[in-house]
Amino acid sequence: MSLIIDGLLAILAIYLALQSLLAPRLTQSVFLFFAFGLALALAWIRLAAVDVAITEAAIAAGFLGVLFLDALRDFAPRIPAKNEAVQKQYSKSQTKSLFLPRLTLWAGLGLFLLIALEAVWKIPEGGGLTAAAGTLLPESGVENPVTAVLLNFRAYDTWLEMGVILIGLLAVFAAGGKMAYRKPGVASQDPLLRQVILFFTPVLFLFGAFLLYIGKTGPGGAFQAGVLWGAIGILLHLGGWPFIALMPRWLGQLLLTVGLGFFLVLGFLFMAAGGALFEYPPAYAGILILIIETLAAISIAAALSAIFALLNQIGEEADEIESTT
Amino acid sequence: METYQIYSLTSAVLFVIGIGGVFITRHFIKKIIATMIMGGGVFLSFVSFAERDALTFADPVPHALVITGIVVAVASAAFALALARRIYQQTGDISFSNDK
Amino acid sequence: MTIVELITVIFLVVGCFFFLAGTLGVLRFPDLFSRLHALTKADNLGLGFIAAGMALHIASPWAALKILLIWLFTLLASSSTCYLIAHFQKEQDQLKNRKEGE
Amino acid sequence: MTHLPTSSFPALLVGLPILLATLSLFFGSKGRAVVGLAGSLLTTALSLIAIAEVTRRGTVIHILGGWDPPLGILLRIDPLAAVFIGMLALVGVFISLYAWWYFRVREADTGGLPQFWPLWLFLWAGMNGLFLSNDLFNLFVTLEVVGISAVALAVLSGKTTALTAGLRYLLAAITGSMAYLFGVALIYGSTGTLDISLLGQVLEPGATTTFALLVITLGLMIKMAGFPFHFWLPPAHSAALAPVSALLSALVVKGAFYILLRLWMEVFGVSLTYAAGQLIGVAGAVAVIWGSWQAFMQTSLKLIVAHSSVAQLGYLLMVFPLLILAPGVTTDSADWLSPAWTAGIYQVISHAFAKASFFLSAGIIIMALGHDRIESLRNLVGNMRITAMAIGLAGVSLIGLPPSGGFMAKWMLLKGIFLSGQWWWAPVVLTGSLLTAGYVFMLLRLAFAPAREMDTFRPVPKSLEVVALLLAIGSFLIVFPADFLIQFLESSAVFGSGIEPIMEGGEYGNN
Structure with a gap:
């Protein structure tokens, strides 16, 4: 019975992936990709990876989905004339390929698929690191093994990854993003939306804090909490309160860097005391990890909402150019 | 056939769909989606092996790696989106021109 | 099979029926407003039944409370999004009408 | 590997640049430049001290968090890593000095680019982390740090050509990392470890290992622009700003090569076949010929230099067939291994210096002329003697004339080729050098030619030329x-x- 469910889920995921690439209209692609993310989240649940499921649903389907939707404003414009021109350009470039190269390509991909399937089918039992992580779990300061790996056993990866988020933000800036004040939009004048935002802001904050705290013992943690808090920033931005742009510069920069910076400075301090980088005394590991996670969540939230705000701004400028020409 | 094998086979299929999609599709956004599908396949394989190696709990290391990987992938996808939107804004192009 | 289990099953089946009806509506209804109608009303009802069934099944007051919260948040989110989408569509329609009128 | 002496340097080499990058974010455009330059100098000093430590104590390690592998992550500086870190530091510090003056001039003209310095420091930290890492997944994270910051630097100018080239580069980079990561997943699934040293002992040949080798090689080839995945490199490297082109071409692509070299030699020995070595050698050979020919055909200076990178990276791939011995040959009897390794290392270092110099000179010429079409290089010698000399010397090193580092690399490569009896690579090396000589002498001929029309050379800070x-x-x-x-x-x-x-x-033959 459970094999049937898993099989159906697998087929669904493959179908959605294929369709999101083959769908003729971009809007369809993006929504099918959304659905693909949710199907994957279900797969994580089936594989007992609840932490991953929350992350996937929050970041990959949620945050990235919002970015894609926002991008549709550019690429699938509501003005039909422009859309047609784009579609024409699109279909013209599609017909250029020749038969023979295509055949080779598909044959190559088919062969590649076959050896990939053989590779995962014949994979030897590696045994994993479950036992090793289990033995050392009591020394890590937390009870959730995934949090223990993320924040203690492999804290270096997690730290670098927070660097990647910050680099991602800098990169969006480098691509020409400008932090500017969004015009107070229609949204903020809508009484219902206003109420919704006012209601959801504290709820999201609480829920994020809950996920952050529960990460010590169960599924949850800095990344999931960071995305939820980031959602607050996105909601406020869309509602016409672009608080990141309104914030004093130094405060924004502090929020963005505090996670990465504190993590590193703490690591250096313990290194100066004679240990290795990111080596915490076991007695304090629990509380230190909680502090690091809180600050990390703040930085992640700030970075994600800033990334959204910048991308949104790119669309806004495009709209302006459109309306002036 | 065990549960993990269903998903590890799926992961290989998704990976190949993704890598094919990156090269075959033209539209910027679809290329970005294709890289994320590739990523989905890779992460699924990690997690399926974690389920196989479960004792009282599933292997936490792949779970942690996947969480890291997802965040990294999303950061690069966001950057790619920013570039795609900038290019569209400056030129109106939605795909790479083939004349190169 | 106890009474509770029986009720759970009934609730789940009814919930699934409403979901099915809602999905059918989204696929088959002609315009945005009626689709929204199907999506938000039928699906929320379906979710409500499934939530109720699961709450009975779990039989722990805390978990039941969490499930109730999930349902309430979904209700809130879907009704406000429904309103926003409908509102936006209405504005677009008015704009269009005005343009055609000129 | 955990019995080796520990040291704090590996942690500092990654931590310090990131700390300074984070710090620089708090400043405006001018402050960032100061922090950035100071950070570059500090990181260089630190790198040199770390290398001195390695010469004294041998390979040193750092066990992060105090958790031994395979659960934890281990950083190590062995002599090979030390040489790469040294190359990064020496070339990096010159590029930083150049960038300092370059952006000062640019700022006066078109306004500053405040993102350069933090991104460059992040990139530096990522490269250091990449050279130090002994963990497959950590390598993926460092690859991403390097990849995203490299693309971000490449699009800094904001011009359409740079953005388009940047997106192409970024998509290639993401595809490459994901392919690499799939290989890592399979390796982890079949061994339960990510530590390179441990993997060298426990990895068993089989269909899974072979496929992992395939996708990892594929991913890294995309990242290092190995033929036939070189398509993203020329546009991206030529459209970037001069200091960025220099660091992308001279340093960033070497990161993927370094991982490829390490993984092939330390992990995948069990799955490699003689044919695999020959195949990657052919990819390198085609890259040498094709890249040099394309460089010869270009009419703008930066495109010449960028295509020449494709060719020079090809030489690196041609080292692999020499390191994978024919069946029946033992490591002891193979006296060409040392020359082949020397060739690879010297090619990496000399290309880093020469290519950085070449791109920086191109930047000076663009600054002086406003464009880089080569017909305007006439009478370069009369106008900018130092830059002309830099281009000449860098070109000589790229061709491989004595007594340059490039000569050392190509000489050792030929020596390895003839000692191993794989004579078929020799014509490729010679043809590549000949074509390189072709475009370098074409540039030099123009530089010495008398001026025809009056192209006005605007004055450029001497310090840029000197760097x-x-x-x-x-x-x-x-x-x-x-x-x-x-x-x-x-x-x-x-x-x-x-x-x-x-x-x-x-049983597990060539499949």
Whole structure:
């Protein structure tokens, strides 16, 4: 019975992936990709990876989905004339390929698929690191093994990854993003939306804090909490309160860097005391990890909402150019 | 056939769909989606092996790696989106021109 | 099979029926407003039944409370999004009408 | 590996640049430049001290968090890593100095680019982390740090060509990392470890390992622009700003090569076949010929230099067939391994110096002329003697004329080729050098030609020219410590090693 469910889920995921690439209209692609993310989240649940499921649903389907939707404003414009021109350009470039190269390509991909399937089918039992992580779990300061790996056993990866988020933000800036004040939009004048935002802001904050705290013992943690808090920033931005742009510069920069910076400075301090980088005394590991996670969540939230705000701004400028020409 | 094998086979299929999609599709956004599908396949394989190696709990290391990987992938996808939107804004192009 | 289990099953089946009806509506209804109608009303009802069934099944007051919260948040989110989408569509329609009128 | 002496340097080499990058975010455009330059100088000093430590104590490690592998992550500086870190530091510091003056001039014209310095420091930290890491997944994270910051630097100018090239580069980079990561997943699934040293002991040949080798190689080839995945490199490297082009071409692509070299030699020995070595050698050979020919055909200076990178990276791939021995040959009897390794290392270092100098000179010319069409290089010697000299010296090193580092690399490569009896690579090396000579002398001929029409050369800070010249001279100076360098490298376990492949057609033969 459970094999049937898993099989159906697998087929669904493959179908959605294929369709999101083959769908003729971009809007369809993006929504099918959304659905693909949710199907994957279900797969994580089936594989007992609840932490991953929350992350996937929050970041990959949620945050990235919002970015894609926002991008549709550019690429699938509501003005039909422009859309047609784009579609024409699109279909013209599609017909250029020749038969023979295509055949080779598909044959190559088919062969590649076959050896990939053989590779995962014949994979030897590696045994994993479950036992090793289990033995050392009591020394890590937390009870959730995934949090223990993320924040203690492999804290270096997690730290670098927070660097990647910050680099991602800098990169969006480098691509020409400008932090500017969004015009107070229609949204903020809508009484219902206003109420919704006012209601959801504290709820999201609480829920994020809950996920952050529960990460010590169960599924949850800095990344999931960071995305939820980031959602607050996105909601406020869309509602016409672009608080990141309104914030004093130094405060924004502090929020963005505090996670990465504190993590590193703490690591250096313990290194100066004679240990290795990111080596915490076991007695304090629990509380230190909680502090690091809180600050990390703040930085992640700030970075994600800033990334959204910048991308949104790119669309806004495009709209302006459109309306002036 | 065990549960993990269903998903590890799926992961290989998704990976190949993704890598094919990156090269075959033209539209910027679809290329970005294709890289994320590739990523989905890779992460699924990690997690399926974690389920196989479960004792009282599933292997936490792949779970942690996947969480890291997802965040990294999303950061690069966001950057790619920013570039795609900038290019569209400056030129109106939605795909790479083939004349190169 | 106890009474509770029986009720759970009934609730789940009814919930699934409403979901099915809602999905059918989204696929088959002609315009945005009626689709929204199907999506938000039928699906929320379906979710409500499934939530109720699961709450009975779990039989722990805390978990039941969490499930109730999930349902309430979904209700809130879907009704406000429904309103926003409908509102936006209405504005677009008015704009269009005005343009055609000129 | 955990019995080796520990040291704090590996942690500092990654931590310090990131700390300074984070710090620089708090400043405005001018402050960032100050912090950035100070950070570059500090990181260079730290790198040199760390290398001194390695020469004194041998390979040093750092066990992060105090958790031994396979659960934890281990950083290590062995002589090979030390040489790469040294190259990064020496070339990086010159590029930083150049960037300092370059952005000052630019700022006066078109406004500053405040993102350069933090991104460059992040990139530096990522490269250091990449050279130090002993963990497959951590390598993926460092690859992403390097990849995203490299693309971000490449699009800094905001011009459409740069953005389009940047998106192409980014998509290639993401595809490459994901392919690499799929291989890592399979390796982890089949061994339960990510530590490179442990994997070298426990990895067993099989269909899974072979496929992992395939996707990892594929991913890294995309990242290092190996043929046929070089398509993203010329537009991205030529459209970037001068200091960025220099660091992308001279340094960033070497990261993927370094991982490829390490993984092939330290992990995948069990799955490699003689044919695999020959295949990647062919990819390198085609890259050498094709890239040099394309460079010869270009009419703008930066495109010439960018295509020349494709060719020069090809030489690096041609080292692999020499390291994977034919069936029946043992490592002891293969006396060409040391020359082949020397060739690879010297090619990496001399190309880093020469290419950085070349791109920086191109930047100076663009600054002076406003464009880089080569017909305007007429009478370069009369107008900008130092830059002309830098281009000449860098070009000579790229061709491989004595006494440059490039000569050392190509000479050792030929020596390895003839000692191993794989004579078929020799014509490729010679043709590549000949074509390189073609475009370099074409540039030099123009530079010495009398001016025809009056192209006005705007004045450019002498300091920029001097930096480019120093890098070009550096590509010659690296020959002098060769004995010391090779001796140092030979104390590393991996240097001079070769793969004795499993028999062809055996149970896990070439599939």
